[in-house]
Amino acid sequence: MNTPLSPDDIEHLARRRAGAKLGWYIHATVYLLVNLVWFMLWQFGPEFGLGARRWSIFPVLGWGLGLALHGISVFVLGNGSGLRERLVQKERERLQRGRGPGGT
Template sequence: MPPPYTPEEIEHLARRRAGAKMGWYIHACVYVFVNLGLFAMSSHGFGTRPWSVFPVLGWGLGLAFHGISVFLLGRGSAFRERMVARERERLQREQERR
């Protein structure tokens, strides 16, 4: 079990998590609006083929990795905290055996 956080640590962690999530939401909104514009350009005469799929896929991959880093692997995420707790318990068991 992790040690309890002080009120200052809770505030700092909450602001940090909220900032990271807000950054991802802004990234996602920019992605949607820019790619809608690119799709409109692609389908209304700027090129003979639908080229807008390439930025959608490339940038979409970057957006997915950004989301994984924020929601799954970010400091304080439930997934990461469970992994840290498991490792802490494993290390404590190894130390007790010695």
């Protein structure tokens, strides 16, 4: 029941998917570079009191969670992923069954 995509549709979809993946790669690179600097400060920076350098773990973990969710949205749940396509197909079939003859 899938309608074939036109060459323009394929081009548009390919550019969107590539852009989403490139966005994640840039996000991951910035995450690694910034956290490398934080690690260097934590490891070799001045100590301002008992445990003062341990704060850096919180942004690392929080941002890491955000990066992981970004990756899931791009690579697992993104347009064209197998899981997303299966869910869309199931919804399409369910809606077509519910519509029946003469439905809108």
